[in-house]
Amino acid sequence: DTGVSQDPRHKITKRGQNVTFRCDPISEHNRLYWYRQTLGQGPEFLTYFQNEAQLEKSRLLSDRFSAERPKGSFSTLEIQRTEQGDSAMYLCASSLGMGHTDTQYFGPGTRLTVL
Amino acid sequence: DAKTTQPTSMDCAEGRAANLPCNHSTISGNEYVYWYRQIHSQGPQYIIHGLKNNETNEMASLIITEDRKSSTLILPHATLRDTAVYYCIVSLSLRGGSNYKLTFGKGTLLTVNP
Numbered sequence: 001d002t003g004v005s006q007d008p009r010h011k012i013t014k015r016g017q018n019v020t021f022r023c024d025p026i027s028e029h030n031r032l033y034w035y036r037q038t039l040g041q042g043p044e045f046l047t048y049f050q051n052e053a054q055l056e057k058s059r060l061l062s063d064r065f066s067a068e069r070p071k072g073s074f075s076t077l078e079i080q081r082t083e084q085g086d087s088a089m090y091l092c093a094s095s096l097g098m099g100h101t102d103t104q105y106f107g108p109g110t111r112l113t114v115l
Numbered sequence: 116d117a118k119t120t121q122p123t124s125m126d127c128a129e130g131r132a133a134n135l136p137c138n139h140s141t142i143s144g145n146e147y148v149y150w151y152r153q154i155h156s157q158g159p160q161y162i163i164h165g166l167k168n169n170e171t172n173e174m175a176s177l178i179i180t181e182d183r184k185s186s187t188l189i190l191p192h193a194t195l196r197d198t199a200v201y202y203c204i205v206s207l208s209l210r211g212g213s214n215y216k217l218t219f220g221k222g223t224l225l226t227v228n229p
Contacts, residue, residue, distance in 0.1 A: 004158075031215065042202060042219025043159065056215055091158050101147055104217060106158035 004107035006092050012113045020078045021110045025094030032075050035091040043091050082114045119203045124224040133190040135223055137203030140184040150188045152199040193227045200224050
């Protein structure tokens, strides 16, 4: 499978714990995006990387959230001191970053439940 | 990015064409129309996109009106597996600006019935 992969697919944690999610983009895709989706809503943009540089962060990304893409390949999203409001599906997408348009392809998501 | 308006839900009989409308009256000249769909508990799946000409691929056809203020996604022969939430999104082209953010609305829940 050469699509975007995410790990884990599901995570259950207790309030106050730290969690980390991983995203592996499509090979040779320069851009990587993180979105969050809560029940009944469409995905909301969190942050975006061009290679290893984080170029945009949404106001939704509080200080407890940090994302990295150290070598311009895979990315991690860490949430510190989780809260019940962090329960959501966390989606990763990647795109080539070239041409007239730049289609984003999404992974299957990581569903986080904070108890 | 321009805002889009879609019906909350639609039904379609299996084997028939599903026509999903989208209004984007404030679209600007360098914004593309993208369609994604999301089957329950999965990530969004890219379907098709276009600027001003009609487009067709193996999944669907996209019809954009001449004034570009609305579009229709057509699934020619809907199957039960096409039941999903369909999102219409307008987004700046790479040359027109930073195409880094997709703004999703609530989309249209298409239910294909046997």
